[in-house]
Amino acid sequence: MTISVLPSAAAMTAILDAPLPERPDLVRSLWSPLAGMYHFVPGGVDLAAVHRQQFGFAWDGETEAVRAAIDRLRAADAWERIDRALRTGLSALRTANPGLPVPEITVLLLVGDHSQPHFREEIRGLSAFGGISGYIVITVWPSPEVLDRLEAIAVHELHHNLRYSPGGVRWDPQTVTVGEQIVAEGLADQFAVELYGERGLSHFVSEETRSDDAVLRTVVGGLGVTGMAHFAAWVHGDATARLFGAEPVGLPTGAGYAAGLRLVRAALADTTSTAAASLSTPAESILRIALRRLGFPSESERLDGTTTPPATGA
DSSP states (O other), X not given: OOEEEOOHHHHHHHHHHSOGGGHHHHHHHHHGGGGGGGTXXXXXXXXXXXXXXXXXXXXXXXXXXXXXXXXXXXXXXXXXXXXXXXXXXXXXXXXXXXXXXXXXXXXXXXXXXXXXXXXXXXXXXXXXXXOSTTEEEEEEOOOHXXXXXXXXXXXXXXXXXXXXXXXXXXXXXXXXXXXXXXXXXXXXXXXXXXXXXXXXXXXXXXXXXXXXXXXXXXXXXXXXXXXXGGHIIIIIOHHHHHHTTOOOOXXXXXXXXXXXXXHHHHHHHHHTOOTTTTTTOOHHHHHXXXXXXXXXXXXXXXXXXXXOOOSSOO
16 A cells, blocks of 8 residues: 655646646646546546646636745645655554555645635635545645644545545445535544544634534434535535535535534444544444434434435525
8 A cells, every 4th residue: 555645846836837828738747646536437527627626726827826835835844744644544544443445545735726715715725635535635725724734634534535445435426415424524523633633623614613503403404415416515515505506505614514523523422432443434323323412313314315405404
C-alpha cells in the first residue's frame, strides 16, 4: 500500500506561468492521476471541468493571489503535513480494524477559487472529497483557520475513503440514503477529533448549528431520503443546494455534519466504541442506537431508504 500526495505546487505554478491557451490542458494533466475517480462515467469526463466543479483556482483569472496562496501552502509544509497525517490516520484505523484492506491512495492538494463567494464565505475555503476508493482531493484557500486544520481535513477524508473501499460499506449513488451520508460525516469528524482534538470539527459548521435541536429534527426527518442527487440541502445546507440547483429544505450550512456528529456521538457513547473502530459499521446500526438515545424512536421506519424528499424542511 502506498499513499501518494502529488507534488502539485510546481504543477499549479507551471499552469499560471503558461500562455493562457495552454492552461486548460495543463490543468487536465494536473488532474490526470485522479482520472480513475470517474471510471463509472460513460465516455469519461473533462478534467478541466472537474477542476472548476471542485472549486479549483481560476486559471484564466487574476493569478497573483493564487501564486501567493501556493507560497503560503509551501511555507506551511502543507504537503508534508498531509502525508504525515494520512499515515497517522491509517495507523489508527489499522489498529482499530486488524486486517483492514487498504487501497493505493492518490491525493491532490489544490488552491481553491477565492473569487467564488460560496467557496469563500459559506464553506470557508474548504472543499474536499474522499468518497471514491483510492482518491482524495483537498481544495483549500490557505487561511489561518484552514492551515491550522490541514491534518484534520486529511484524516476526515481518509475515513471516508476506507469506509467506501472494498471490504467496507458499499456505495450506490442511486440507493444511498441521507442517513448513510450524515453518519459518514459524523464518523469522519469524530475520527479527526480522536486524533487532533477540536481541530477535527469541520470549521464551516457554526456552533449554533451544532447545538440546534431544530436542525437535528429536520435532518432526522430526511434520513430515509434516497439518491445522491437529493443530498445537497440535507448534508451541506440550503446555500449549497441553491448553488447546484437542488431544492432547499430549510437547513443552514453544514447541517448534516452537525446532526451526523450528534448522532454518531450518541451511538458511540452507548456502545463505548470509537469512530476508528466504527469505520465499516452500517449506518442503520448507528442510527437505531442514536435515535433512541436522542428521543426519536418513531423515526426508525425512515431507515429503510424509501422516503422521498419533501418540498420544504420541517
